[in-house]
Amino acid sequence: GCKEFLGQLESLKGDGILNESLRYGSQSFEMLEWYGDAVLHLEISALLVDSLGAFGGPGVLSDTRQNGEQNLTLALIFDEIGIANLLTRCPSSWVSKNWKAKGDIVEAIIGELADKLRRPDGIPEGHPRRMDTKRVIRMFAQCANMRGQKIMPELKRKQLEKAALAPGGGGFLTTANDIEAAYRCLR
Numbered sequence: 001g002c003k004e005f006l007g008q009l010e011s012l013k014g015d016g017i018l019n020e021s022l023r024y025g026s027q028s029f030e031m032l033e034w035y036g037d038a039v040l041h042l043e044i045s046a047l048l049v050d051s052l053g054a055f056g057g058p059g060v061l062s063d064t065r066q067n068g069e070q071n072l073t074l075a076l077i078f079d080e081i082g083i084a085n086l087l088t089r090c091p092s093s094w095v096s097k098n099w100k101a102k103g104d105i106v107e108a109i110i111g112e113l114a115d116k117l118r119r120p121d122g123i124p125e126g127h128p129r130r131m132d133t134k135r136v137i138r139m140f141a142q143c144a145n146m147r148g149q150k151i152m153p154e155l156k157r158k159q160l161e162k163a164a165l166a167p168g169g170g171g172f173l174t175t176a177n178d179i180e181a182a183y184r185c186l187r
Contacts, residue, residue, distance in 0.1 A: 005081050005139060006086075008132060008135070008136050009081070010131070012113070012132065012133065012136065015117055015129055017112075017113070019112070019134065020108075021036075022087050022088050022105075023087075024095070024101060029108055032107075032115065033107045033108040033111060034076070034111070035110075035111035035115060036106070036111030037110075039111060039137065040068075040069055040140065041065065041069060043140075044069065044145050045065055046146075048061050048065055052064075064149060066148075067148030068141075068144035068148030069144065069146040069148070071100050072103065073147045074103035075102035077104070077144060078106050082153065083102070083105060083106070092124035106144075110137055113136060113137050116133060117134065117137075143153055
């Protein structure tokens with residue numbers, strides 16, 4: 001569950017494995033966010049191939065993966081787990097109102113964990129935290145995949161409702177206010 005997940009993240013933070021990703025805006029944060037996005041992309045792809053395989057088809061697999069990678073999906077995971085409690089540099093009151101920052105922080109956490117696994121000076125082979133770190137990355141991917149499959153159809157329904165009500169039929173969720181309102185509804 002989420003409490004177990006938060007406990008694992010707290011342990012990784014306590015062991016110094018999670019550090020820079022919990023400092024929103026730090027010098028290496030952007031790189032970790034970018035790397036985490038790539039790792040999440042790969043992990044969700046692997047989960048989808050394992051679960052759907054040839055039954056999904058490339059279009060369905062791509063759409064499903066994209067749903068899990070969205071900042072909105074990751075922001076909901078951020079809230080469920082309680083990641084705000086781990087942040088060391090950013091005021092949690094600001095983050096609580098910023099779903100984009102929440103998604104970025106989740107990506108940065110994944111990036112930092114993956115970076116520690118790949119570096120020779122990171123987590124050595126055989127170290128007990130190595131398996132914990134791999135498990136946490138996989139758990140993030142599983143949560144994002146499941147949440148994305150559940151949330152995005154609801155967002156698409158809201159977009160279609162808005163389009164139907166708008167004069168000229170062009171009312172998709174395009175503004176930050178529209179997306180923020182959808183985020184509040186889905187929480």
